[in-house]
Amino acid sequence: MKEQCLCKLISPEEIDKIQKDLPDAETISDMAEFFKVFGDSSRLTLIYYLSRAELCVADLAALAGMSPSAVSHQLKTLRLMRLVKNRKEGTVVYYSLDDSHIDSLFKDALEHILEEK
Amino acid sequence: MKEQCLCKLISPEEIDKIQKDLPDAETISDMAEFFKVFGDSSRLTLIYYLSRAELCVADLAALAGMSPSAVSHQLKTLRLMRLVKNRKEGTVVYYSLDDSHIDSLFKDALEHILEEK
DNA sequence: TTAGTATATGAACAGATATTCATATATGGA
């Protein structure tokens, strides 16, 4: 434990316990990287489409109104984060979702937004 | 619907339905802004501590190893996103969580990370 | 009032990031 609770609302023992439960720096960083992927409209749109259908890069680009190059770059990000998988058929690469948490995350985000007054 | 599905894996009717279900641009943007808040290690750490206790700015700074100014800036972000609320007592301002989705979001992120091979 | 403390805020800067553009790779058809 680094410091006393200056404001003394809670005891040093409680502070100590809370600090011990803090995930380690690497876990926190991994979680942040995970959320960061969802923190961009373009990627969110791609993720939405892939949550509904398996699609090739060109179709994703057309649907999302992005260039194929931009889509490919973002799909690489999603791949590295293990959120999507792909399948090659000739020159076409089909992408689909590879994560079971998307629905839950989208639901939480939508609920929060709808709570806006 | 802007374009045909070039790869013709799914029908134009399906494409049409998927496009109609896409949340509007403002909703997508709001969702991205929401996730973006969690996409930073410092903010995630602050959110974690506030999920465990009501804390003042100085204590948050000490616990998270940040300057009070940086904490204050980040708390403003969290306030604007309606994720935290505060309470003033003299010169001290106590912050606490004001969102019911944090636990669920953290759980999803942690699960995903632990699925890493 | 004056001094001291806690917090907030604006400007500036450094680092990160999404897109574009040019190019490379891979596959299939002529």
Next chain:
DNA sequence: TCCATATATGAATATCTGTTCATATACTAA
């Protein structure tokens, strides 16, 4: 083989973002 198409990728750039620093505000106590 040569050409066309689909996708991937590296570099460059413009924008965004988190922190620091200086300063302002708000409250308390003397």
